[in-house]
Amino acid sequence: MAARKVIITCAVTGAIHTPSMSRFLPVSTQEIAEAAIGAAEAGAAVVHLHARDPRDGRPSQDPAHFAPVLEAIKRNSDVVINLTTGGAPHMGVDERLRPVAEFKPELASLNMGSMNFGLFPMLERFKEFEHDWERQALENSRDIVFRNTFADIERILDLGSGNGTRFEYECYDVSHLYNLAHFHDRGLTQGPLFVQSVFGLLGGIGPHPEDVLHMRRTADRLLGDDYTWSVLGAGRHQLPLASMGAAMGSNVRVGLEDSLWLGPGRLAESNAHQVERIRTILESLSLEVATPDEARRLLALKGGDRVGF
Numbered sequence: 001m002a003a004r005k006v007i008i009t010c011a012v013t014g015a016i017h018t019p020s021m022s023r024f025l026p027v028s029t030q031e032i033a034e035a036a037i038g039a040a041e042a043g044a045a046v047v048h049l050h051a052r053d054p055r056d057g058r059p060s061q062d063p064a065h066f067a068p069v070l071e072a073i074k075r076n077s078d079v080v081i082n083l084t085t086g087g088a089p090h091m092g093v094d095e096r097l098r099p100v101a102e103f104k105p106e107l108a109s110l111n112m113g114s115m116n117f118g119l120f121p122m123l124e125r126f127k128e129f130e131h132d133w134e135r136q137a138l139e140n141s142r143d144i145v146f147r148n149t150f151a152d153i154e155r156i157l158d159l160g161s162g163n164g165t166r167f168e169y170e171c172y173d174v175s176h177l178y179n180l181a182h183f184h185d186r187g188l189t190q191g192p193l194f195v196q197s198v199f200g201l202l203g204g205i206g207p208h209p210e211d212v213l214h215m216r217r218t219a220d221r222l223l224g225d226d227y228t229w230s231v232l233g234a235g236r237h238q239l240p241l242a243s244m245g246a247a248m249g250s251n252v253r254v255g256l257e258d259s260l261w262l263g264p265g266r267l268a269e270s271n272a273h274q275v276e277r278i279r280t281i282l283e284s285l286s287l288e289v290a291t292p293d294e295a296r297r298l299l300a301l302k303g304g305d306r307v308g309f
Helices: 029-042 063-076 098-103 120-124 132-143 150-163 174-185 209-223 235-248 271-284 292-299
Strands: 008-011 046-049 080-083 107-111 166-171 193-199 227-233 251-254 261-263
Touching (some): 029 046, 029 063, 063 080, 098 150, 107 150, 120 132, 150 174, 166 174, 174 193, 235 251, 235 271
Parallel strands (some): 046 080, 107 166, 166 193, 227 251
16 A cells, blocks of 8 residues: 655744744745755645845835745745644734735635734743734734634635636645635535645643544544644644654644744754755655645645746
């Protein structure tokens, strides 16, 4: 029997971590592009992209900050590019949608419910910040609801339907699976649904193995066989939960967006290092790493020749 193909997604920079937390976090357009290309060379079939303002590293949804990254990746790799519609929790949906509306990617992320999004505990670990916005952003997360209303989600789904973009449905809690099932039952989403279960972020479901099992059981009950599962563990939970998920049949997501670490007290020096580590684990489980074209088939994507960049 052929080995199961596992899609590795690498989220290379995100909007959670700030530049002062790790000198290895990609900030400039060149750094982000090189990180994505390196992750693809290490075995990632999908790279999930945010952009940053290169002047101070703050999250940015300005298409001008995405364009050179996208061009460099497309020129050097056939990896699937997954653009964020989440942006950062303080952004409104108009701002968050700008890159996907502009570039019409094969794949985009979609958060499946409003939630508290607590980043302020990182202030206990990180004390020194180069830029004023970093501490402020972490502190402000005590009093921000990351808005993803039903109307917001419908709007993003409609945009995707219009340009052929499919979604990585990011589910931070069980209620998000119910929201996804609601939209699927209404015919506003099409299978196979790419369900990214997110564990360990304050405000969402926790990182206990029982939480992983509960999310899987709930997804099976609500979505049947019309979804493709992936597991994302935040922080130090990244590799343990990805390994657990892979053993249970999931795809996996790693990257410096989700965790700065390679091991206890050891910063990951690149996104590629995290991809290499999870690839070693997958291959030790006798699983095969999917290529970008295999990921396109598994996720029913439109193809890299039909994007807007």
